Amino acid sequence: MSGSLQGKAAVVTGGGSGIGLAVAQRLAREKAAVAVFDLDATAAKAAADSIAADGGTAVALAVDVADRDAVDQGMADVRRRLGPVTVLVNNAGKEGFRRLLDISVEEWNRLLAVNLTGTFHCCQAAVPDMVAAGWGRIVNIASSSAHSGQPLMTHYVASKAGVIGFTKALALELGPQGITVNTIPPGFIDTPMTRRNEARGRLGGTVDEHAARTPVRRAGTPEDIAATCAFLASDEAGYITGQVIGVNGGRNT
Numbered sequence: 027m028s029g030s031l032q033g034k035a036a037v038v039t040g041g042g043s044g045i046g047l048a049v050a051q052r053l054a055r056e057k058a059a060v061a062v063f064d065l066d067a068t069a070a071k072a073a074a075d076s077i078a079a080d081g082g083t084a085v086a087l088a089v090d091v092a093d094r095d096a097v098d099q100g101m102a103d104v105r106r107r108l109g110p111v112t113v114l115v116n117n118a119g120k121e122g123f124r125r126l127l128d129i130s131v132e133e134w135n136r137l138l139a140v141n142l143t144g145t146f147h148c149c150q151a152a153v154p155d156m157v158a159a160g161w162g163r164i165v166n167i168a169s170s171s172a173h174s175g176q177p178l179m180t181h182y183v184a185s186k187a188g189v190i191g192f193t194k195a196l197a198l199e200l201g202p203q204g205i206t207v208n209t210i211p212p213g214f215i216d217t218p219m220t221r222r223n224e225a226r227g228r229l230g231g232t233v234d235e236h237a238a239r240t241p242v243r244r245a246g247t248p249e250d251i252a253a254t255c256a257f258l259a260s261d262e263a264g265y266i267t268g269q270v271i272g273v274n275g276g277r278n279t
């Protein structure tokens with residue numbers, strides 16, 4: 027598939043780490059010009075530098091996806107520097123582990139603001155470019171926990187279930203305009219987020235123990251998700267929209 031996104035500009039949110047970083051690098055290898063949005067400006071710049079070192083084109087922007095003005099300004103900046111944004115991967119996410127009765131309203135609101143409203147903000151900011159082009163690809167990163175449920179994560183799971191519903195509805199709305207919208211709910215991917223949670227004893231076992239219980243007998247890699255994103259962003263995937271594409275080694279079927 028190398029070069030399938032030649033001439034396209036792509037935005038990857040949360041592209042400074044883990045899954046988002048691998049997605050940004052993979053889309054750049056498909057010849058997209060990539061904008062890395064991340065809360066962490068240093069991580070975003072390192073991601074863009076790694077893409078440039080690999081011969082790709084990338085820019086880094088410090089953007090909190092929960093901040094509508096920052097998203098609008100960031101998207102306008104990308105449009106000026108790289109051209110119309112016709113590929114969008116909404117990956118930025120924040121996890122939370124707390125009993126329902128201990129979740130503060132502020133924590134609930136922040137988590138929903140990043141995971142769900144951030145996806146809404148980025149879609150609203152990028153879709154006009156896709157409509158004008160008569161072509162677009164949106165991939166929203168949800169979570170397998172939205173299928174299975176997960177104790178101590180009501181806020182996180184609710185936000186990711188919202189992303190799945192949002193994806194299905196938007197796909198129906200934008201299909202006639204040549205824009206596909208799909209969601210990948212990853213299951214157990216070895217990323218900095220996962221290792222952080224392992225270190226804090228939040229996973230119910232180590233990464234290796236989870237890998238041993240996974241049907242394909244390994245943890246997922248960010249590259250597993252990136253490969254699926256690259257396919258969904260390609261022309262070849264034009265008849266796939268409104269779908270929930272599980273990438274989870276068989277942990278959820």
Ligand code: NAP
Nearest residue numbers: 040043044045064065066090091118119169214215217219
């Ligand atoms: P990660 O390594 O923590 O990377 C997430 C990136 O998103 C970080 O660079 C983070 O920046 C950034 N970010 C967080 N909040 C943001 C915001 N408001 N605006 C812009 N960027 C923001 O996590 P990951 O494991 O790669 O997860 C990526 C996505 O996959 C998330 O949506 C997560 O919920 C989802 N997911 C992951 C797994 C898994 O097994 N890893 C499973 C299911 C779903 P900071 O580091 O500065 O916060």
